[in-house]
Amino acid sequence: MTIRTERTDVRPDEGLDARLVVDRGTFRLDVALTAAPGEVVALLGPNGAGKTTALRALAGLTPLTGGHLRLDGTDLDRTPPETRPVGVVFQDYLLFPHLTALDNVAFGPRCHGVPKAEARTQAAEWLERMGLAGQATAKPRRLSGGQAQRVALARALATRPRLLLLDEPLAALDARTRLDVRAQxxxxxxxxxxxAILVTHDPLDAMVLADRLVVIEHGRAVQDGTPADIARHPRTDYIAHLVGLNLYRGLADGHGVRLDSGPVITTTEELRGPAFVAFPPSAVTLHRDRPTGSSARNLWQCSVAGLESHGDQIRADLVGDLPLAADLTTVAAAELGLHPGAEVWATVKATQTHAYPA
Structure with a gap:
């Protein structure tokens, strides 16, 4: 399935309008992408999906084998990378180790013909804006990870780009620094x-930083929308796993969705035709014996394939009538005597499922 990612309210002479086609051996990237000025779009997907190839194609570092690339109405397909109005923040920042923070930021304007004194003045203003005025004379080895990230961002912004590309900009940071820098x-x-186009495999970075998400799998865009829409209506197993949902596809007939694998899931929504149905692992209640008198409309016999810690809970991987994940407390897991191979009954109330057209 290929989804064209575009907005109908974007004028042809504004923002980004691209179809990125890149052939690299047996891998083919084919993603259509538009974005309006002021919009932050995150390219989200597993390793090897084609996110970084898309970013490099936008930057001009990887040539297109097809499609087109227009920015503010100007064709950039054959424009050399160094003359494109594009700023890039790479995953490892690529700061010049022999230059101070000030001169790293001034490098961009200097490359665009700005005189040295003026470029340094602009760089000082950007460092001030980033809260780094006190580190202007520091070289990269003296900067913390968060400071280096902000210097790299300042260097990219100092050229006043019309397209800002960020490749996993928080990946090199530890958890605590990542929290602070993400907010900044x-x-x-x-x-x-x-x-601004952000490439990441971290769903939290994407959800917090982006106005819109484009999910790429196997070189294709499989879903795009707001973070809330993506989280509530996942359309692939990868997305469902990211947002922590059990996801199934089947054929709806009223309040039931018959899955391709056979079982029927009862829902509160009334649908007809191909449909997805999803529910969180926390909606699953486990029993060692078949429950009687339960109000849950969905009941399946399963066995425990595995157990793992998941935050302050235990996540049970279940197989059987319906493969699913269930979250329960450590105490509940102990009381049920759960272990790999244990037979259990899983129940889910219809009110805790969510069905939507496929």
Whole structure:
């Protein structure tokens, strides 16, 4: 399934309008992408999906084998990377180790012909904006991970790009620094007036930083929408896993969805035709014996395939009538005597499922 990712309210002379086709051996990227000025779009997907190839194609570092690339109405297909109005923040930042933070930021304007003194003045203003005025004379080895990330962002923004590309910008940070820098980055992106494209495999980064998500799998866009829409209506197993849902596809006939594998899931929504049905692992209640008198409309016999810690809970991987994940407390898991191979009954109330057209 290929989804064209576009907005109908974007004028042809504004923002990004691209179809990125890149052939690399047996892998083919074919993604159509549009974005309006001021919009932050996250390309989300598993490793090897084609996210970084898409970013490199936008930057001009990987040539297109087909499609087109227009920015603010100008064709960039054959424009050299160094002359494109594009700023890039790479995963490892690529700061020049022999230059100070100030001169790293000034490098961009200097490459665009700005005189040295003016470029350094602009760089100082950007460092001030990033809260890094006190690190202007520091070289990269003296900067923390969060500071280096902000210097790299300042260097990209100092050229006043019409397209800002961020490749896993928080991946090199530890958990605590990541939390702080994510909040700072969100503020800076909110002030950015051109198009920003963020590449990440971290759903939290995507949900917090982006206005819109484009999910790429196997070189194709499989879903796009707002973070809330993606989280509530996943359309592939990968997305469902990211947002923590059990997801199934089948044929709806009223309040039941018959899955391709056979079982029927009862829902509160009334649908006809191909449909998805989803529910969170926390909606699953486990019993060692077949429950009697339960109000749950969905009941399946399963066995425990595996157990793992999941935050402050235990996640049970179940197989049987319906493969699913169930979350329960450590105490509940102990009381049920759960272990790999244990037979259980799983129940889910219809009110805790969510069905929508496929």
């Amino acid at each position: 980055l969100r503020r800076h992106l909110a002030d950015f007036e051109a198009v």
